[in-house]
Amino acid sequence: MPYKATIVELPDVNLVVSRAERFPEGIEAAWKTLESKLISLKGRKFYGLTVCEGDRLAYFAGVETADDEETARLGLPAMAIKGGRYARAKLTDWQDHKDEIGRIFDQLMRDYDMDPDGASIEFYRSQSELHLLIPLA
Secondary structure, eight states, X not given: OOOOEEEEEEOOXXXXXXXXXXXXXXXXXXXXXXXXXXXXXXTOOEEEEEEEETTEEEEEEEEEOSSTTHHHHHTOOXXXXXXXXXXXXXXXXXXXXXXXXXXXXXXXXXXXXXXXXXXXXXXXXXXXXXXXXXXXX
């Protein structure tokens, strides 16, 4: 599935996250853990972050914090997305094309110079639109 990338500027984003025990097998369980802690999913901004930890990848399901006390209330760790310039590709009907996510990230990393200290980001814009982002060096 071809994609068109654009360069966007992201602000800093504070998240509360649930870590997948294994990648990629544990992604669904991480989302279930996170969503089970929330009173409602309506109006929330959800993110998936993949980071390198040594020679392994770690995945975090996250939601933008509603207020400063939410992290403590939910009993989950906090994580931040560093603001800056990102290469972004949009994936429509993402629920039917989950197999494309890794391929699009691989292509973004071939086409752009990624910040090695940054995370690959999935921003769940809607039930049908997913933004895939990598931080630029």
